Amino acid sequence: MPMSTYVQSIRDRIGHDFLLLPGVTAVIRDGERFLLARHAATELWSLIGGGIEPGEEPSEALRREVLEETGAEIRILRLVGAYGGDSLAAETPNGDRVGYVTIAYECELLGPAAPDMDELVELAWFDRDAIPALARHEWIDRVVADAE
Incomplete structure (x- = not known):
């Protein structure tokens, strides 16, 4: 998906400088299996998610992102946690x-x-124990572990 007009307007002012952005992540599971997505840009596996637009509630951003990327509706069950830092x-x-x-x-x-x-x-379902062997964004390990 192309850069949002909001992020583009910031990039027009700051160029390539560091930009901190809010996002949402869907931990979609079926028992001990997790739905992961392989991203076209990186070829890495990750959880499904994306950015929060100005004025958008995080839960609505999550529903929008999952629908855009998978065509599927979701029911949000609970908050798993908030994540940031160097790994993101x-x-x-x-x-x-x-x-x-x-x-x-x-x-x-x-x-x-x-x-x-x-x-x-x-898109594919993976048992929790299979995820560490994947070419993946390693920050998802923390999220999956917290989803106990």
Whole structure:
């Protein structure tokens, strides 16, 4: 998905300097299995989520992001935690430096899900024990552990 107009307006003023952004993460599970997505840009597996737009409630941002990326509706069950720090910081291919603070929610999938093939190239269920062997964003390990 392209950069939001809000983030673009900030980038127009600050260039590639570090930008801290709020986000949301869906911990979609089926027992001990977790739904992960492989991202087109990085080829890494991660949980599904994205940015919160100005004026948007985090729960609504989560519903929007999951629907955009998978075509599926969710039911939010509970808050898992909030995450940030160096493991959620990155530099994009164009040189933009960014860090995220994300709010993770445990969710139930309400219908079939399929990757949008724009941001995501694959969706798959993984047992908790299989996740550490994946090429993944390692910060998700903390989220999955907290989802006990």
